[in-house]
Every structure is written in C-alpha cells, then in structure tokens.
Amino acid sequence: MKTTDHPREFLLGLYHQLVLIREFEERVKFLFLEGTMPGTIHQCQGQEATAVGVCAALRSDDWITSTFRGHGHALAKGLGVQEMLDELFGATTGCCKGKGGSMHMGNMDKGMLPGIAIVAGGIPLAAGMALAFKMQKKPQVVACFFGDGAVAEGAFHEGVNMAAIWKLPVIFVCENNQYGASTRIDKVMNNTCVSDRAASYVFRGETVDGNDVLAVLDAAQRAAEECRAGTGPVLLELLTYRRTGHSRRDACHYQPKTEKEQWFARDPITRFAEKLLARGDVTEADLAAIKARIDQEITDGVERAKVAPQPTLADLTTDVLA
Amino acid sequence: MKRQGIAEALREGIAEEMTRDERVFCIGEDIGVPGGWGGAFTVTLGLSEKFPGRIIDTPIAELGFTGMAVGAAMMGMRPIADMQYGDFLFLASDQLINNAAKMRYMSGGTVKVPMVMRAPIGATGRGSQHAQSMERYFIGVPGLKVVAVSTAYDAKGMLKAAVRDDNPVMIFEHKLLYGSKGARAEPGAVDATSDIPEEDYVVPLDKAAVRREGTHVTILGWLLMAHFAAAAAEQLAKEGIEAEVIDVRSLSPIDYETIGASIRKTGRVIIVEEGPKTGGVAGEIAAGIMEHCGDALMASVVRVASADVPVPFTPILENAYRPDAVRIAEAARRLVQS
Numbered sequence: 001m002k003t004t005d006h007p008r009e010f011l012l013g014l015y016h017q018l019v020l021i022r023e024f025e026e027r028v029k030f031l032f033l034e035g036t037m038p039g040t041i042h043q044c045q046g047q048e049a050t051a052v053g054v055c056a057a058l059r060s061d062d063w064i065t066s067t068f069r070g071h072g073h074a075l076a077k078g079l080g081v082q083e084m085l086d087e088l089f090g091a092t093t094g095c096c097k098g099k100g101g102s103m104h105m106g107n108m109d110k111g112m113l114p115g116i117a118i119v120a121g122g123i124p125l126a127a128g129m130a131l132a133f134k135m136q137k138k139p140q141v142v143a144c145f146f147g148d149g150a151v152a153e154g155a156f157h158e159g160v161n162m163a164a165i166w167k168l169p170v171i172f173v174c175e176n177n178q179y180g181a182s183t184r185i186d187k188v189m190n191n192t193c194v195s196d197r198a199a200s201y202v203f204r205g206e207t208v209d210g211n212d213v214l215a216v217l218d219a220a221q222r223a224a225e226e227c228r229a230g231t232g233p234v235l236l237e238l239l240t241y242r243r244t245g246h247s248r249r250d251a252c253h254y255q256p257k258t259e260k261e262q263w264f265a266r267d268p269i270t271r272f273a274e275k276l277l278a279r280g281d282v283t284e285a286d287l288a289a290i291k292a293r294i295d296q297e298i299t300d301g302v303e304r305a306k307v308a309p310q311p312t313l314a315d316l317t318t319d320v321l322a
Numbered sequence: 323m324k325r326q327g328i329a330e331a332l333r334e335g336i337a338e339e340m341t342r343d344e345r346v347f348c349i350g351e352d353i354g355v356p357g358g359w360g361g362a363f364t365v366t367l368g369l370s371e372k373f374p375g376r377i378i379d380t381p382i383a384e385l386g387f388t389g390m391a392v393g394a395a396m397m398g399m400r401p402i403a404d405m406q407y408g409d410f411l412f413l414a415s416d417q418l419i420n421n422a423a424k425m426r427y428m429s430g431g432t433v434k435v436p437m438v439m440r441a442p443i444g445a446t447g448r449g450s451q452h453a454q455s456m457e458r459y460f461i462g463v464p465g466l467k468v469v470a471v472s473t474a475y476d477a478k479g480m481l482k483a484a485v486r487d488d489n490p491v492m493i494f495e496h497k498l499l500y501g502s503k504g505a506r507a508e509p510g511a512v513d514a515t516s517d518i519p520e521e522d523y524v525v526p527l528d529k530a531a532v533r534r535e536g537t538h539v540t541i542l543g544w545l546l547m548a549h550f551a552a553a554a555a556e557q558l559a560k561e562g563i564e565a566e567v568i569d570v571r572s573l574s575p576i577d578y579e580t581i582g583a584s585i586r587k588t589g590r591v592i593i594v595e596e597g598p599k600t601g602g603v604a605g606e607i608a609a610g611i612m613e614h615c616g617d618a619l620m621a622s623v624v625r626v627a628s629a630d631v632p633v634p635f636t637p638i639l640e641n642a643y644r645p646d647a648v649r650i651a652e653a654a655r656r657l658v659q660s
Contacts, residue, residue, distance in 0.1 A: 063397075072457030104428040113396065116422050124389020125421060131390055134399035135347065135375070155416070158386025209476045211370070319431035320464050322488035 003214065003275045011276060014052055014213055016290050018269050021048040021072040023294050024081065025301065028071065028088060029244065036306070037088055041102050044072040046211075046243030049268035050175045051076035053216025054143050054236075057224050063111045063129055063142040065122035068103040070115035073145055085218035085301045091308030098256075099310055099319060109294065117306070119180075120150035123159035123172070130168035130233070141169040141227040143220070148317035149180025153193055171220060172235045175210060177242045182254045195237035203233055210238025211268040214275075237281045323465035326518045327501020332365045332440075335481040336402060338522065340373050341354050343400060346485055347376040350404030351386050354379050362406045363442060363500045388414035388439070392422045392490075395437040400485055405441035408494065414439075415459070422490040423465030437491075437551050438484045444496040444509060444546060444596065445633045452634035455597030457544075459495045461574040461606060468574040469527050470494040470544040474501070475516035476571060479525030491527060494573075496545040512549050530577040532584065536564035539654050540584040542607060543594040546569045547645060551594050554650035563658050573603055581607070582615040589620035594645050599627035620621035621660045626653045 005009055025045045031037040037308035044051070047069075066073040074084060079095055087094025088102055095107045096114060106114035111130075116122035126144030150156055151174065159285065163170045172193045178185050185192050198205025204226070209217045214231045216238055223234035241263035243251055252260075275281040324391060326334070340346045352358055353366040354377030360367025370377040384405065388521040391401040405411055411418070418439065425433040445453045460468050467489055471477040477495065486492035499514035526542040533548065533554050548569040555565040566584050570576065585591050593604040609625040626645045634640050 081564065094430070096428060096432075099430050100428045106429060108429065108432045114425060114433065116421065118416055121389070121416060121421060124386045124417060125393035125396070127386070128390030128393025128395075128401075129397045130393075131378075132394040132399045135394075135399065136397075155385055158381070158383035159389060162383065162386055162390060302578060319427050319429075321467075322426060322431075322434045322436075 003279050008279070008281055010019070012282070012286065012290065014056060015272060015276060015287065016294070017076055018213060018272060019047045020081070020290050020294050021051060021075050022074060022269055023243070023291070024084070025071060027298050031302065033249070038090055039088070039101050040248050042069040042247045043244045044069050044242070045176055046263070046267065047177060047240045049213035049216055049272070050173065050210045050238045050240055052250065053170070053213045054145070054173055054220040056217050057220035058141070058143060061111065063113070063223070064138050065113050065126045065129070065142065065144045066105070066115040067119065067122065067146055068117040069147070070103070070105045073125060074105040074112060078110045079107050079112065081301045082304060085305035086308045089305040089308060090310060091305060092193070092311050092315065093308045096309040097315070097319070109144055120146060120153035120155035120159070122146060123150065124154050126170050127159045127163040127168055128302055130163060130170045131166065133169055134166070139228050141171060141224050141232070143171040145173045145174050145175060147180065148174060148176040148178065148185050148194060151197065152180070152188055160197070161201055163233040164203050167230060168233055170233040171227060172233055174235065174237045175240055176237050179242065179246070179255070181246045182250070184254070193237070196233055198235040202263055205235035205237065207237040207239060210240035211266050211270050211271065213268060220233040244318050323517050323520055325515050326474045327493065327515045328471065328474045328477045329364050329500040329502050331478040331482055331516065331518055333367065333369065334518070335478035336366065336643050337369060337372060339470050339482055339485045340376060343485070345398060345400045345501060347378060347399060347400065348402045348404060349380060349383055349391050351380055351406050353377055353404050361404050362506070363497065363502045365440070365500070367402065384410045386411035388595040389417040389421065391437050391439070392417055392425070393436055395435045396425065396433055398620055400436050401484065402438045402440065405439060407452045408441040408443040409451050409454050411441055411459070417465050418460070418490070419464070423463045426465060434488045435490045436488045438481070439492045440489065440495060441492065442497045442500070444495045444498055445640050446510070447635070447637065447640065449635040450632040455595070457573050458597055458602045460492055461603055465490065466654055467491045467527050468494070469572050470570070472496070472499060472545050472548040472569055472571070473514050474515045474518060476525050476531070478518060479523050480527060482522070483524040483527050483554060486524065487527060491614050496543065498546055499549070512546060514549065526594045528572045528575050528577060530571050530580040531569045532566065532580065533569050534565065534567040536566035536588070538564050538588060538658050539592065540566045540568060540581070541588040541592045541594060541650065541654065542568050542570050542581065542589045544573065545596065547594040550645065550647045551650055553647035554654060557647065557651050558654055559653070563654060565654055570607070574605060576610055578610055578614040581611065585615050586618045589618055591619070592624045592626055592650065592653050592657060594650055595625065595627040596644055597628055598630045599625055600630050602627055621657055624653050624657050627648055
C-alpha cells in the first residue's frame with residue numbers, strides 16, 4: 001500500500017495518532033519515574049502502528065478489547081488525552097472514575113471495554129461480544145487486541161475456537177512484540193508464527209508488518225469486511241517490538257543489542273514520516289507542527305490532571321453492583 | 323397451580339423469560355442437542371426446538387463459554403450460562419471473578435453484566451470432582467450475587483429474578499433436588515417439588531425464608547441441608563424441641579435481618595453446610611451473626627458441616643461426609659441443653 005493511495009489529510013491524521021500515542025507514553029513514563037503518577041505502567045512505545053492501523057479500519061460503533069498495555073488502543077479508539085490522564089492520576093474525572101487505572105482504560109461510549117489485564121482474558125469476551133452482534137443482527141465487529149504471550153493461555157484456544165465454529169465477527173489482533181514479559185517467543189512456542197494457528201481452526205490468518213501503519217490498516221480493513229460479510233473471524237498477527245520495558249523500571253536487559261537495533265531502525269513513526277515526506281506535499285514543518293500541538297495538549301492535560309478531583313471515601317463502595 | 327420439581331420449574335422459568343425478552347438465551351454444554359439430555363439434569367430439555375438459535379451448545383470449554391456469556395451480556399444480551407457440574411466452575415472462575423464481577427467497578431459504574439450462571443452441586447455418588455459444594459468460593463467476590471435454590475417455587479422465582487437483574491447472578495442447584503426423570507433420575511433424590519402458580523412471579527435474591535417456626539433453636543441451611551434441617555426439626559418436635567428452620571437461600575448478600583430476628587427469639591443457632599467445615603459459608607455466617615446479633619446468643623454458634631476431606635466415592639463414606647438429619651438433630655439436642 002502506497003501513501004499516494006490515501007488523501008493527505010487522512011494520512012496526517014494517522015501520523016497525528018501515532019505521535020500522540022508515542023508522546024503520551026513518553027510523558028507518562030516521565031511522570032511515573034518522577035514519582036508524580038501512582039500505580040504501575042505497561043507501555044507501548046514502538047507498537048503505535050498496530051493500534052492506529054486497526055482502529056482506523058473500524059467504524060465508530062465497532063468495539064475493541066484491550067489488555068494491560070492499552071494506552072495506545074484507547075487513544076486510537078478515540079478516548080481523550082484528558083480522561084486518560086485523569087484516570088492515571090486516579091481522579092473521578094478519569095474514564096473509569098479512577099477505579100480502573102492504567103491497566104483498565106476503557107470507555108463504553110467510545111466502543112472500548114475496560115482493558116483486561118489477564119493476558120488472554122479478553123479473547124472469550126470478544127467472542128461473546130461478537131455472538132451478541134450476530135444474534136442482534138447488527139453489522140458490528142470487535143477487534144480483540146492481545147500479545148504473543150496470550151497465545152499460550154487456554155482462553156486463546158477456547159475463545160478462538162468458538163469464534164471459528166460460529167463464524168463470529170471478531171478480528172483477533174495479536175501484537176507479536178516477540179516477548180511475553182521478559183520471555184522470548186521462541187522459548188515458549190515451537191512454531192513462532194502465530195497466524196499459522198488460524199489454519200487449525202479453519203479460518204484465515206495473516207502475518208503483517210506491524211510497524212507499517214498502512215499495511216496494518218489494509219489488513220484490518222480486509223479483515224473487517226470479511227467479518228461483516230459473515231466469513232470471520234480473522235487472525236492478524238502484527239509483528240512489532242516494544243521500545244520500552246514490560247512494566248515499571250524494566251531496563252530490558254533480556255533484549256539482545258543487535259535485535260534492538262534492528263527493530264529500532266524499523267520504528268513505525270520514523271518510517272511513516274519518511275513515506276509522508278516522500279509524497280512531496282508534506283513538509284518537515286507540517287510534522288513538527290503536529291508534534292508541537294500534541295506536546296502542548298499533553299502538557300495542558302497533565303497540569304489539569306494533577307489537580308483533578310480525587311475520589312472521596314464514599315466512592316469506595318459505589319459501582320460494585322448495578 | 324401445578325406441582326413441579328426443580329428441573330421442570332427451572333425449564334418453565336427459562337422458557338417464560340425467553341418468551342418475554344428476546345435478549346435472553348442459554349449457553350452451555352449438551353443443553354440443546356437433538357436427542358440429547360437437555361443439560362446433564364434435563365433443565366433445558368425441549369427448549370432448543372422451542373427457541374431455535376437461542377439454546378447454544380458449546381464445545382467443552384467452560385472458561386471460553388463463560389467469557390462469551392460475559393461478553394454478550396456487556397453488549398446487551400441476557401445470557402443464562404449452564405455449568406454442567408459446579409466443580410467445573412474452577413475452570414471458568416477467571417472470567418467470573420476477574421471479569422463478570424469486576425467490570426462494573428473497574429469501569430467506574432458504566433458496564434453492566436446481566437448474566438446468570440447456573441451450577442449444580444452436591445455429593446451424589448460421583449467421587450471427588452463432580453460433587454463439591456462450590457458456593458463457598460464465590461460468596462466473597464464483590465460484584466457477584468449468589469443464591470441457592472432448594473424448592474421448585476424458589477428455583478423458578480429466583481431464576482426469573484436473576485435473569486431480570488442487571489448483575490451477574492450465580493444460582494446453585496443441588497443434584498438430589500432436581501427431580502430429574504428417566505435416565506437422568508438421581509438415586510437418593512429428595513422431593514423438592516412445589517405448587518407453582520400459573521401467573522408470573524419472582525422471588526427476591528436477598529431474602530432468607532423461614533421454613534418452620536420454632537422458639538428453642540434456629541437451624542440454618544440451604545440446598546439439600548435445608549431439607550435435612552426440616553427433617554431434623556420434625557424429629558425434634560416429637561421430643562418437645564421446637565426448631566426454627568431457615569433456608570438461607572441468598573448466600574451473597576446474606577439476609578441477617580431474617581436470621582437475626584430468629585436468633586433474637588431462640589438465642590441458639592446451628593448452621594448446617596454440605597461441604598468441608600473449614601473455609602465454608604457457615605464460618606462466614608457465624609461471623610456475621612456475631613456482628614449482627616451476637617448479644618442475643620445464649621450459647622456459642624454451632625456448625626454441622628462435612629469433614630475436611632475431598633468428597634469420597636464409596637457410599638458409606640459419602641454418607642459420613644454429608645451432614646444428615648440425625649447429626650443435625652443431635653447437635654440441636656446438645657445445644658438446647660447447654
């Protein structure tokens with residue numbers, strides 16, 4: 001897929017999303033290390049193109065499920081910087097009123113369940129959501145994000161199998177970043193090609209360059225069409241790499257230097273920027289302006305989040321039952 | 323008015339709810355197979371013909387179909403999940419505890435999970451893995467409602483209330499109380515039939531039921547133990563001891579108002595539980611009684627429960643494992659004399 005296949009504004013929109021996720025994550029990392037932000041964090045620097053490419057292929061009433069590494073998915077699905085920062089600061093104005101936190105970002109009005117922090121836990125949920133759409137005769141699809149680590153859990157098999165036998169409209173999106181926490185994929189799988197799994201359930205799987213946002217978009221659009229046509233599910237394996245630790249202060253000493261260098265040279269944002277500049281109608285200044293706008297939005301957001309209203313003790317026992 | 327057993331009453335309740343609300347559907351193993359059993363205990367027998375496409379037979383995948391029920395519920399459906407044996411809930415517990423129960427809280431009150439999970443329990447000649455009393459593992463999970471049905475009237479009314487509730491509700495049933503027929507009949511079954519009204523009704527999910535009034539001692543039980551407690555009370559009455567028997571019925575939340583009113587009258591309480599004594603529901607209720615009406619107790623709380631062993635197979639040991647009317651009556655005599 002070439003950048004000339006899409007209008008300039010659409011592509012700049014994708015670029016904006018990619019940079020928004022990167023800058024959001026970098027600022028969150030700073031705030032966390034600085035000690036101003038509570039909790040723990042699992043970040044997605046380097047994996048931005050998977051979230052942006054998939055969500056750009058969805059309609060606003062389609063759904064996603066996410067994981068503990070969900071900030072990118074949330075921003076790509078349309079959650080606002082402010083509601084997410086507020087959530088990270090534990091404020092009542094957060095997208096989950098401060099009761100979810102980093103690992104459970106979500107917003108039901110924007111088609112995103114709270115993130116599921118049990119690695120394959122969202123897979124049966126997504127199958128069930130798709131079952132509901134099918135029974136309700138609605139044309140919606142659900143994109144279910146999970147990592148390569150989730151493939152080893154039983155819930156993967158059970159959820160994927162049922163989606164397959166009932167041809168449910170689920171795009172199973174495996175972000176294969178080569179590591180389940182600190183364990184390399186080849187230590188835990190004889191066949192490290194995750195998309196091969198689809199064939200054993202008799203549906204279509206595809207491995208895609210997950211650091212190429214347009215390749216992801218194209219694959220996700222085709223998958224969504226198939227799901228809407230009743231020929232789903234589809235398994236997309238998006239090859240990518242985490243530029244930051246699994247969580248907290250993880251320094252990634254388990255990632256070999258040469259591997260890191262190879263992957264860092266394939267950074268999704270740098271690569272997309274190069275493609276945009278090669279079009280001729282996008283300038284360095286255009287891209288710099290986008291980044292500057294995002295930086296300002298995040299800076300303003302952090303200032304507001306730091307003073308956003310914290311819950312009172314009365315909030316402890318609300319929202320348990322409907 | 324008609325006389326029905328629990329399996330029939332549940333079946334009729336499910337059918338009525340499915341007719342009333344097209345969002346209701348059933349999901350589970352062997353529940354709608356043509357020529358099959360209608361679930362292991364016949365509860366859904368015949369429903370797949372009546373409701374095509376809404377009685378969903380799943381692979382043997384308890385974690386998976388439970389997660390699917392949670393997912394469908396969040397998207398506006400009202401699933402009734404059928405766990406073939408309660409023991410399999412361990413497989414499904416990640417989806418029940420981490421997702422169904424917590425989604426509402428984690429989302430700041432924006433998610434609803436209106437699903438029902440039905441599960442049979444009870445020691446019934448099947449050895450250790452198709453027999454455990456599972457309710458103990460779920461009563462301490464905030465976000466879940468847990469009930470146990472011991473009569474056909476309650477089974478239908480609580481099923482209907484559960485389907486209409488916006489929260490995940492677990493309904494525990496007992497294999498010896500279903501009144502399943504034909505090849506699915508249970509040896510040693512206990513009569514749990516009720517007169518079922520023709521008109522629609524619900525039974526609240528948070529109220530205990532006083533089954534027999536008495537003044538000397540309160541006996542609390544649920545499922546099979548509610549029946550055995552009633553049988554013990556009959557025997558005790560012949561000896562001049564009037565026991566008040568309460569079917570606790572709602573295990574989360576527990577109705578301390580009804581229980582407390584009884585204890586304030588009798589001053590003595592026995593809690594009967596099928597299941598190991600350690601870590602059970604009875605211990606929780608005992609602590610709750612101390613907090614709510616401990617001042618009214620004239621003697622220490624007594625638990626009559628199973629030994630701290632896995633459920634044994636051989637009938638002589640299984641019968642020793644499960645509390646019975648004789649043991650309950652003995653405990654009552656001792657307590658009343660204390």
